[in-house]
Amino acid sequence: MNNFWILLKRFVPPYKKYVGLSLLFNLLSAVSSLFSFAAIIPILQILFGMESSKSSYINWEWSDGMSQIGAAIKNNLYYAVEQMVAYTGPQMALMYLGIFLIFTTAIKVGTTYMAMFSMVPIRTGVVRDLRNQLYKKIVSLPLGFFSEERKGDIMSRMLGDVNEIEVSIMSSLELVFKNPILIFIYLSVMFAMSWELTIFVLLLLPFSGWLIGRIGRSLKARSQVGQQQTGEMLSQIEETLSGLRIVKAFNAEHKVQNRFAKINENIRLTFTRMNNRHNLAHPVGEFIGTVVIAILMWFGGSLIINNSSSIGAAEFIYYILIFYSIIQPAKDLSRATYSIRKGMASLDRVDMILNTENTIVEPENPQPLPSFNSTIEFKNVSFRYQTEWVLKNINLTIEKGKTVAFVGQSGSGKSTLVDLVPRYYDVEEGEICIDGINVKNFRTHDIRVHLGNVNQEAILFNDSFYNNITFGVENATMEQVMEAARIANAHDFIMATEAGYETNIGDRGSKLSGGQRQRISIARAILKNPPILILDEATSALDTESEKLVQEALENLMKSRTTLVVAHRLSTIKRADEICVLHEGRIVERGKHNELIKLNGYYKRLVDMQAF
Secondary structure, eight states: OHHHHHHHHHHSGGGHHHHHHHHHHHHHHHHHHHHHHHTHHHHHHHHHOOSOSOOOOOOOOTTSOHHHHHHHHHHHHHHHHHHHHHHHOHHHHHHHHHHHHHHHHHHHHHHHHHHHHHHHHHHHHHHHHHHHHHHHHHHHSOHHHHHHSOHHHHHHIIIIIHHHHHHHTGGGHHHHHHHHHHHHHHHHHHHHHOHHHHHHHHHHHHHHHHHHHHHHHTHHHHHHHHHHHHHHHHHHHHHHHHTHHHHHHTTOHHHHHHHHHHHHHHHHHHHHHHHHHHHHHHHHHHHHHHHHHHHHHHHHHHHHHTTOOSSOHHHHHHHHHHHHHHHHHHHHHHHHHHHHHHHHHHHHHHHHHHTOOOSSOOOSSOOOOOOOOSEEEEEEEEEESSSSEEEEEEEEEEETTOEEEEEESTTSSHHHHHHTTTTSSOOSEEEEEETTEEGGGSOHHHHHTTEEEEESSOOOOSSBHHHHHTTTOTTOOHHHHHHHHHHTTOHHHHHTSTTGGGOBOOGGGTTSOHHHHHHHHHHHHHHHOOSEEEEESTTTTSOHHHHHHHHHHHHHHHTTSEEEEEOSOGGGGTTOSEEEEEETTEEEEEEOHHHHHHHTSHHHHHHHHHHO
16 A cells, blocks of 8 residues: 555645545535434334433533533434424424435435545546656657567556556545545444444454455456566567568468467466456455444344443444445445555556666756757767677767768677767767767757658658658648658659648558658658758668669758768768778778778678679
């Protein structure tokens, strides 16, 4: 429960007004229910003649003791009922008492509804805030975090675990705010009526609480296992959908079906055990409550029969009604407790993301970067993802307006090198400077506003051409979008679609060819108009015809810009101002195309292999 109160401190403060209203209405509901029950006593007295008229009015003052005041109020209420019976007759008195019962019950149900009504904004608002915080955190985390985590498991935490928090924890808020008030008021009245009976009852309750607690203790562990398995299943689904072409090509449908069926069966078994324990709590609680009432009726009835009780028969029935009204809130509170335990497992999984430290630390006093003016410098830069060094002692200066290309075998560190400039990762050793200032002294937003990216895989969204091209660019006009598309050789095929720039391109641009997707991503970079451009193997996955169109678009994009090019197809970088050849994380050769050919080294061998 400690984590539950921490959760309330984290999320509930913005909703203090609704918490106050809920507590107020719950208090009014508890008091009105006591008055509605109290009407039972005179009704029983009238129906069964349990007591004859024997009360007389007693004067009292606030200076009297509380016990005397309580006795006087009780006596005067009896006196009023007796006078009403004497003057109006038993039938009219029953009618008036019935009207009083209806009135107090109406107040009770009305305040109960208002208490529930006040809880809805808290429940929905807290879940909304949690989703927003989780999404904001995921967007802000560095790329390295996602290389260590499964996308399916992250999706499971955002959807399944947050939903479990809503179902298990937030739905229990009403019970946590309401039931302690009811239990406290009812117990206070029970003590006022007969402290002997109440103490006897309290001696019986700890056993039931212990038994229900034993049932709920294992729910958190079971729930955590279930959510982890759900994450594995979502990962399996995501991988299958992404690689469906390969699954079919290798006739592996049966293999992935068996793997999915195994995960699905494990989930079924886990949730079966968890639900069985969850369902056991209610019948056990109801049975224990019935046993306690039976014992109470025997004990209290014996006292009344032997004239050893401080309350009469009608009051004893009222006492039992109050006690019976405590049982349901107590059971609900127990159910809320083990439901919260179940939800805390999901909260722990969500907190794993929320508490993840962002390794890309923003500077406390950032320096401004209004424009890019002179150079990008790599000074003794070394970097590793885990233990193996990917880059070793890189020294390089890229002047404004120049095009520098990076080539080498796969795994030599080309893409990692250019990813360090926008601070997708931070260097382990050395520093990267823009205009002579370490990039760690700038806000990442200020660095990236001057950068444009075109990657090997054109990353597009399930939206229109217009929204994909204007992604990240505010207030772009249609004329500017069309001009960017023309420069990227994309305008003609866009206009050939049914709705032009408002045509939806499908999931990840699935309705487009590879070359068309790449030209849309180039148009997006053109519209942003950045002074620094990063091209990461932008043409390596294209056929020759598409490559020609995309290469023309890239040349249009690269004009008057500082460009960092990662290339596998060496024919696309012959005109680069400088080519850096990377091998096992080091720059082993650098120069223009013709100069590197004359060296007859790594670069010459790469060119010869591609020519062959």
